[in-house]
Amino acid sequence: MSLKFSFSKKEKLKSKKLIDALFVKGQSVSAYPLRLVYMPTTFSEDVLFKTGVSVSKRIFKHAIDRNRIKRLMREAYRLNKAVYFNNISAPYAFMILYIGKEKPTLVQLESKMKILFEKFSTAQSTLTSLEK
RNA sequence: CAAGUAAAUCGCCUUAUCGCUUUCCGUUUUUUCGGAAGGAGGAAAGUCCGAACACCGUAGUGCAACAUAGUGGUUAAUGGCCACCAGUCGUGAGAUUAGGAAAAGUGCAACAGAAAGAAUGUACAGGUAAUGCUGUAGUGAAAUCAGGUAAACUCUAUGUGGUGCAAUGUCAUGUAUACCAACGUCCCGAUAUCGGGAGAGGGCUGCACGCCCGAUUGUUGGAGGGUAGACAGCUAAAGUUUGCUGGUAACAGUAAACUCAGAUAAAUGAUAAGGGCUUAAUCUUUUUAAAUUCAUUUUAAAAAAAUAAAGUACAGAAUUCGGCUUAUAGAUUUGCUUAAAAA
Numbered sequence: 001m002s003l004k005f006s007f008s009k010k011e012k013l014k015s016k017k018l019i020d021a022l023f024v025k026g027q028s029v030s031a032y033p034l035r036l037v038y039m040p041t042t043f044s045e046d047v048l049f050k051t052g053v054s055v056s057k058r059i060f061k062h063a064i065d066r067n068r069i070k071r072l073m074r075e076a077y078r079l080n081k082a083v084y085f086n087n088i089s090a091p092y093a094f095m096i097l098y099i100g101k102e103k104p105t106l107v108q109l110e111s112k113m114k115i116l117f118e119k120f121s122t123a124q125s126t127l128t129s130l131e132k
Numbered sequence: 133c134a135a136g137u138a139a140a141u142c143g144c145c146u147u148a149u150c151g152c153u154u155u156c157c158g159u160u161u162u163u164u165c166g167g168a169a170g171g172a173g174g175a176a177a178g179u180c181c182g183a184a185c186a187c188c189g190u191a192g193u194g195c196a197a198c199a200u201a202g203u204g205g206u207u208a209a210u211g212g213c214c215a216c217c218a219g220u221c222g223u224g225a226g227a228u229u230a231g232g233a234a235a236a237g238u239g240c241a242a243c244a245g246a247a248a249g250a251a252u253g254u255a256c257a258g259g260u261a262a263u264g265c266u267g268u269a270g271u272g273a274a275a276u277c278a279g280g281u282a283a284a285c286u287c288u289a290u291g292u293g294g295u296g297c298a299a300u301g302u303c304a305u306g307u308a309u310a311c312c313a314a315c316g317u318c319c320c321g322a323u324a325u326c327g328g329g330a331g332a333g334g335g336c337u338g339c340a341c342g343c344c345c346g347a348u349u350g351u352u353g354g355a356g357g358g359u360a361g362a363c364a365g366c367u368a369a370a371g372u373u374u375g376c377u378g379g380u381a382a383c384a385g386u387a388a389a390c391u392c393a394g395a396u397a398a399a400u401g402a403u404a405a406g407g408g409c410u411u412a413a414u415c416u417u418u419u420u421a422a423a424u425u426c427a428u429u430u431u432a433a434a435a436a437a438a439u440a441a442a443g444u445a446c447a448g449a450a451u452u453c454g455g456c457u458u459a460u461a462g463a464u465u466u467g468c469u470u471a472a473a474a475a
Binding site: 013 | 150153401402446447
């Protein structure tokens with residue numbers, strides 16, 4: 001279902017409860033300036049992933065900068081998620097944080113996003129093999 | 133022309149591809165899909181004033197606290213805005229004002245001066261028993277006479293209840309349980325009670341055994357509560373644009389046309405190509421001026437075209453309006469001023 005480059009409302013992480021739980025219980029991998037917090041969970045709706053993006057208010061004090069970075073992050077996620085997530089079947093909640101201090105470009109973000117997803121995939125595969 | 137001054141306006145565009153969101157239609161319960169239309173600003177910012185709206189509070193009055201302070205006007209309202217007067221600054225266009233009261237009281241005061249109130253005194257002259265006792269000079273804006281200062285307390289006049297859309301209202305899964313109702317136990321001994329046994333159910337570990345609690349409990353329903361979340365509040369209004377009329381103006385009246393964002397970990401975007409605009413370069417051409425020469429060449433200024441660069445601001449709605457303040461690459465328009473110096 002995620003073959004398209006879409007990123008609609010259903011796929012966005014919106015539940016306050018889930019986000020709080022994610023930050024408390026979730027695990028993380030990072031590829032500077034990005035950090036991915038993830039947690040296996042279940043959804044009532046017919047989606048496999050819910051993803052949110054976040055930028056710290058302390059580092060970027062203007063709303064326009066935060067908006068710009070979040071839009072770029074959403075764009076990078078949207079264009080790259082299909083490649084990495086099509087073979088994962090368990091439902092996950094994701095939160096991608098921007099922890100850098102400079103304003104990024106889309107090209108930088110895409111390359112970092114790919115590295116981030118690689119790390120996540122390897123972490124997941126080792127975890128599942130350990131379970132077996 | 134240049135420099136300045138006041139006010140107003142704009143503040144990147146086009147195409148392609150991939151996306152987001154609202155409404156409507158196909159379409160009907162949902163999902164999905166397709167189509168159409170809409171989708172940030174002059175400050176959306178700061179949250180500094182004033183309102184609408186909502187809830188809470190509230191006899192009346194006074195005190196306190198806070199705010200404001202020339203006169204008149206304007207408005208839903210204001211501490212905003214407009215006009216005028218006065219002071220200050222500027223050659224000027226203009227800018228700016230913390231512009232009520234010192235005959236209620238308290239405080240403060242540079243330099244100069246003996247002294248700027250509770251302390252003392254210079255020179256000359258006059259006077260006395262004696263003494264700054266008296267006058268003039270001297271210092272200073274102001275000298276036993278008082279004055280200045282209220283971006284010092286204070287006084288006067290006027291005004292002000294508080295909290296804010298995370299207000300407030302409706303619905304409400306789940307969880308826990310103060311409450312209410314109904315239903316749910318048998319046997320033996322003894323009888324308002326007590327003792328013994330069994331016992332639905334619960335706990336100890338998922339199961340079995342075992343142990344513990346056991347009607348003071350259990351189940352069902354209701355009520356209350358109001359968390360996750362949903363809906364309303366929420367965008368057609370002190371609305372926008374244009375014209376006319378009145379007014380010096382702020383503004384008011386009137387006519388026509390128009391409907392113009394509604395997100396909620398928060399949409400309005402990303403990429404590519406091309407084009408604008410600005411800046412200082414380089415080169416070419418033309419014009420003008422100066423110098424020089426047999427031809428001409430050199431220098432300076434202006435304009436036009438080309439080349440390859442760099443830059444293209446400040447900044448993102450969050451209940452809604454009216455203001456104020458602050459940030460802002462660059463561009464445009466209009467009114468007005470210019471003493472001295474230079475042309």
